[in-house]
Amino acid sequence: MQQQVKEGDKVKVHYHGKLRSGETFDSSQGRDPLEFTVGGGQVIKGFDEGVKGMQVGDKRTVEIAVDDAYGQKSQEMIIEFPKDQFPPDMNPEVGMQLMMNNGSGQQFPVTIVEVKDQSVILDANHPLAGQDLIFDIELVEIVPTSRIIMP
Structure with missing residues (x-):
C-alpha cells in the first residue's frame, strides 16, 4: 500500500505554475524539486491542500482561487x-x-x-495578488522523517 501525503509530511514536488491566461509565472523545471512540510505554512494554502492524498509519482492539476493564493490586491x-x-x-x-x-x-x-x-x-502587493493560480504538481518523494529511538 503506497503512502499518501498527509498533514505534517515533508514532501518533494515538481511544479509548474500558470495564470488563467496560460502564462507561466514559476516552474521547478531544471531545478531541484521544491521541498516543504505539508501544513507548515511554507507554501500558499491552496498548494498545501493540493498535495494531500497524493502518492509518489502522482501528477495533479490544482486550481487555487485568489483567496487561497496571495489574496486580493490591497x-x-x-x-x-x-x-x-x-x-x-x-x-x-x-x-x-x-x-x-x-x-x-x-x-x-x-x-x-x-x-x-x-x-x-x-x-507592495505580492506580484501574484489578485490572481487565480493553476499548478501542475508531480509528487517526487515523501521524505522519511527520522524517528529517534532512545536506548
Whole structure:
C-alpha cells in the first residue's frame, strides 16, 4: 500500500505554475524539486491542500482561487514615495522592481507602477495578488522523517 501525503509530511514536488491566461509565472523545471512540510505554512494554502492524498509519482492539476493564493490586491499596499528620496543616480521607470525597508528593518519587494513629476507610485502587493493560480504538481518523494529511538 503506497503512502499518501498527509498533514505534517515533508514532501518533494515538481511544479509548474500558470495564470488563467496560460502564462507561466514559476516552474521547478531544471531545478531541484521544491521541498516543504505539508501544513507548515511554507507554501500558499491552496498548494498545501493540493498535495494531500497524493502518492509518489502522482501528477495533479490544482486550481487555487485568489483567496487561497496571495489574496486580493490591497489599496493600502500602493505607496506614493517622494522622488527626492531615491538615490540621485537612479532613474525610476514603470515596471522596475525594488527592495524597500519598512520601519522595523524588514525588506520587501515593490514594483514601480507610475512615475510622476515629484513622486513615484509603488505597489507592495505580492506580484501574484489578485490572481487565480493553476499548478501542475508531480509528487517526487515523501521524505522519511527520522524517528529517534532512545536506548
